[in-house]
Amino acid sequence: MLKVSDITCEYQKNPIGLGTKKPRFSWIIESDMQNVIQMSYRLQVSLDEKFKNIIWDTGVINSSKSVHIEYDGPDLRSFRRYFYRVKIMDNYGQESVWSDIGYFETALMDTSEWKAKFITPESEDEGNLSKGKYLRHEFVLDGEIDFARIYATALGMYEIYINGKRVGDDLLTPGWTSYKKRLQYQTYDITDLLVKGVNAVGAIVGAGWYKGDLAGWIGRRNVYGSRTALLVQMLIRYTDGREQIIVTDETWKASDSPILYSEIYHGEIYDARLEQSGWNLPNFDDNSWYAVDVINWDMSTLIPQEGLPVRRQEFIKPISMIITPKGEKVIDFGQNLAGWVKFTVRGKCGDKVVLKHAEVLDSEGNFYTENLRSAKQRIEYILKGYDAETFEPHFTFQGFRYVKIEEYPGEPSIDDFAAVVIHSDMKRIGKFTCSNELLNQLYHNIVWGLKSNFIDVPTDCPQRDERLGWTGDAQVFIETSCFIMNTALFFRKWLHDLKVDQLKNGGVPFVIPDVLGGHLENDKLIRQDHSSSGWGDAAVICPWTIYQFYDDVNILKEQYGSMKSWIEYIRANARDGIIWDSGFHFGDWLALDAKEGSYLGATPNDLIATAFYAYSTEILAKTAKILGNLSDYEEYLNLHDKIVKAFQDEFFTPSGRLAVRTQTAHVLVLMFNLVPDKYRARTIQTLIDLIDENNGHLTTGFLGTPYICHVLSNNGKTKEAYSLLLKEDYPSWLYQVKKGATTVWEHWDGIKPDGTMWSADMNSFNHYAYGSIGSWLYREIVGLNVDPEAPGFKHIIIKPKPGGDLTYAEAEYLSAYGRIFVSWSIGGGDITIDVAIPPNTKAKIILPHASSEAIETIRGVNVHFENCNDGAEAEIGSGTYKFIYPLTKFLAIEN
Structure with a gap:
């Protein structure tokens, strides 16, 4: 038996809304034989499902390649569905039948095809408001519909409806990008939602990342603009071949909505009494609604959906309802997560449901929100007072395990509540289990840290007033994430934003999308707004990791200029172009060997920065070779050799002792092969000594922790690596597990052994950086x-x-x-x-x-x-x- 299965186009099954001119095809082979190799394939692309109008036929290609086969046929046209299939032959001479038929569908292949205009329901003086707004429009269709699509985006967030029904199941659209440079639009199939005659399209827009509160500790708002806006272009094809286009323009109308307030960090206030029945249906009386404004926007920024949409993934029922020592009524969902609470309530008109969200209870068992900083994480729902009313928020999400019921009509029942888990719609591809249940719980916590923080961008945490795409966190965790879920499209989209937000001199902002640049002048800790070692290196490490896991050369091609610019930035700022000893660095962030009151570990910045400089330069050289840039390969290989030699001269004594006596220093020099061969044994032994001096525990922070167990096991110290991993007392991974964690903490002692909390100013209990140990579970334990x-x-x-x-x-x-x-x-x-x-x-x-x-x-x-x-x-x-x-x-x- 030989079979082709699971055929995909650009990692997706039957995608619609592709904008690439050369999509790539992949497939999986099934066989009941051993030692099976594909010897040849034949791939066809057709305009029809019966393959009577084939536009590209590869013929028989003698190749074992079955991943990312690039389309090389006639130019693809916009708004078209194309069908494809493949058959193969193996090394036993068996030929498969044609695979099941897959399809892909193009969106707008050129921005000149946009006929719609951005329309705003907000006035120029509403920049400080966070209301949701209604928009609507009616139109007439006069034939039988064969094909209908909506291409839509917003400045802010949006939901869209056709004839009263929600279009699609994507959440928080259009996602978060560097909006003024790249704004995604989504494609929806609405063929089955339209009718002959009068139809209505309605939308709700909200502030979102576009104009809402961001980076709470510096208080930014209206980062990209001060007025929300909607863009919709609807294409209808009739069975007789005619086409009709419906667009957003001056004829649309707007109104206030029941969403009185909606913010990412702070939650939502919804007054059901203000609902307008039938607002998104035909023949609704909108005489009291007002005219919209058309606003200018650079249409060249529009791109088809690149990342994976955020969607509802799971529903979790509460495990209990408790009364705290303070008398608070609190629901425990048993799992720290990101999403929101869906609830059903009965009561009188004007009654309220008020919910607040938190990750943990304090040492006395009371509801704890101090670590949220300014984030309110509050939902307020005002009842209209009919039968049972069910509510989910629209343009916000919370990070929580516990929910405090501050106000509720009557006696709440946990049967009326469910937690809705949301994250980008990545496919789960990895599983791990072992005989140690604490280790299994740690793996569970790592997975949930990923779920909670991969919400369109790789955020640091999902609960406090931050939730930003910190580059350092992403690069230390990316390998682990690739073992757990297919993150290729997720990171591809984010890396494209990194590229466009990268500074002209090659510097890389601390967060992507960059909302901190130029606004950190009053920050007491951070002394510049970009380009820390270990953080900016995400520009090189992340695309390389995606290439390694998915054999995706395109990510290297797309990011090569960014990768090279980062190395050149370092070279321009390094002493003699070799030792990077200037600028601000986060260093070994949150390492336990930091001075009292400091977040910065004891390992000197110049050692860390130069070590990562060497590592990223080596990756760039390898990338140049893969892409056939041989002159760059020689140049960066030579640069790498110079950095290594200078590093050894700078940081190793003539007798072979590493001059910096910290765990992280020894981990990095071993991991990045910066140790002279004759001193390797001594360096390994010193690392063991440093661990022993700390009673067998680690002291590493964000940059040392991901590598410490790898370094031990790769250098003949697997027993010591296990010992470190399986420690159950503070500080250790399993200490958090023993404390009841269901996700990974930001601090080794987020909750201290005596039950008290780390400082509330920065204490997330859902922060995946230390979850980077997950790659060791796969690569070393299982191998x-x-x-x-x-x-x-x-x-x-x-x-x-x-x-x-x-x-x-x-x-x-x-x-x-x-x-x-x-x-x-x-x-x-x-x-x-x-x-x-x-x-x-x-x-x-x-x-x-x-x-x-x-x-x-x-x-x-x-x-x-x-x-x-x-x-x-x-x-x-x-x-x-x-x-x-x-x-x-x-x-x-x-x-």
Whole structure:
């Protein structure tokens, strides 16, 4: 059996609204044979579903490539649906049947095709208001409808309706980009919502990121503009071939809505008494509504949806309702999350529901909101007073586990409440589990940190008055995120904003989209508004990571100029172009070796900055080589060599001692290969000594923590890495778990051992940076690794490292080529290792502490192991395998 399945276009199944002129196709191969490799493929694109009007046929292409095959046919036209299919032949001579038919649909291929105008329901003096506004328009259709689409966006956020029904299920549209440079529009299929005769289109717009409160500690508002606006272009094709276009223009009308106030940080006030029944239906009396204004906007900024839309993902019911020692009535949802509360209520006209949201209870069990800073996280709903009324907010979201009911008509029941979990609509592709339940809970917490903070941009936290796309947080966590969900499109969109917000001199803002630049002059800590090491390096590390996981060369092509500009910025600001010892840096942020009252760890900025300079330069050199820029490759390879030599001269003594005696310093020099070979053993031993001096605990912050366990296990100290990971007392990952955490904290001691809180000024309990340990669970415990020479898991490296008190561990990962599975278990004096390798890939498997003569292959054929330094290794093809060998040597090493 040979089958092509799960065909996709630009990572998506049947996408509509694509703007790329050369979309790419991928597929997964299914086979019941082992060692299957695709030998050839044939791909067709047609204007019709029956493939009678084929516009591109590759013919038989002799290639094993099945990921990101680029369209190379005639120019694609706007507003068209194209169908595609593929068939393949394998190395056994089997030919598949044609795959199921997929399709993609183009949006506006040129901004000149926009006929609509931006219309605003707000006056020029409403910049400080955060009301939601209604917009509506009626139109007549005079034929049978074959095809109908809406292309829509807003300055602010919007919801759109056709004949009273909500269009699509996207949330917080159009998402957050650097609006004045890039504004996404969405495409919706409305064919089934329209009728012959009179129709109505309605919309609600709100402040959102465009004009609402941002960066609460510096109090920015109206960052991109002071008036919300809507843009809608509707295309209708009739069955007789005619087309009709409906657009936003001066003929639309506007009104106030029941949304009296809606802000990202602060929540929403909704007065149901102000609802206008039928406002988005035909034949509604809108004589009291007022005329809209048309506003100018640079239409060249408009781009089709790039990132994944934010959508409802889960509904969580409360686990209890408690009365706190202060007498507060509080709902516990059992999970820290990002989203909002959906509730149903009954009461009289004018009654209110008032809810406040928080992450934790204090040491006495009372509702705790001090760490929210100025964020109110408050929902107020005023009843209209009929039958049961159900409410969800529109243009806000909260980060919470606990909800305090401040006002409610009658006695609330937890059956009337549900938490709505929202995040960008990424596909879950990774799972991990093991025999240690605390470690399983840590993994759970890492996953929920991702869910809560990947809401259109990779935010630092979802609850306080911040929620910004901090570059440092994103780059330390990106590898872990790629193991858990398919984040390719999510990061591609964000990196495009990084590129356009990058300074002309190559500097990279601290947050993307950049809302801090030029507004930090009064900040007591931050002394400039861009370009810290470890933060700005997101410009290089993030696209490289996406390339490694998804074999997506396009992300390197698109970001290459940005990557190069970042390196050149550093070179221009470094001493002699080599040692970066100038400017402001966050350093090893929140490291435990910081001075009292400081957030900055003890590792000097010049060491950290130069270390990351070397690392990013090395990545840039590799990228240049991949893209065929050989002159750049030689230049940056040479620059990297100079940085490494200068670093060693600067930071190592003649006797081989690293001059900075911190854990993070030793971690970075080992991770980035900055240690002279003859001093490596000494450097590793000093790191072990530093951990021992801290009673076996880490002291690392944001930049040291992601690498510390990798450095230990990569240098023969797997036992010590496990010991660090499995610590249960403060400071450690499992300390948070033992304290009842359901997400990862910003501080190792967000809640201190005595139950008191870290300073309320910066204490998120849902902050994924330290969740970067997740990549170690996959890469080291289970041993699932990308081969840098064959990215995207085309060639897989499987090298499990059992240890600690674990008796089994397993991981599953859905790569671009299909499902990869790795597990190991210990029992009965043996180690058993199970793997599954998808068709069209190969793997190198290294069985730890094994002798080739002692390995028994229970499942899998033609496997020949050879002894190696780490045990025994073999090359295997696709299929499922089971290997068993004696435990003796492993136990000897562990003991």
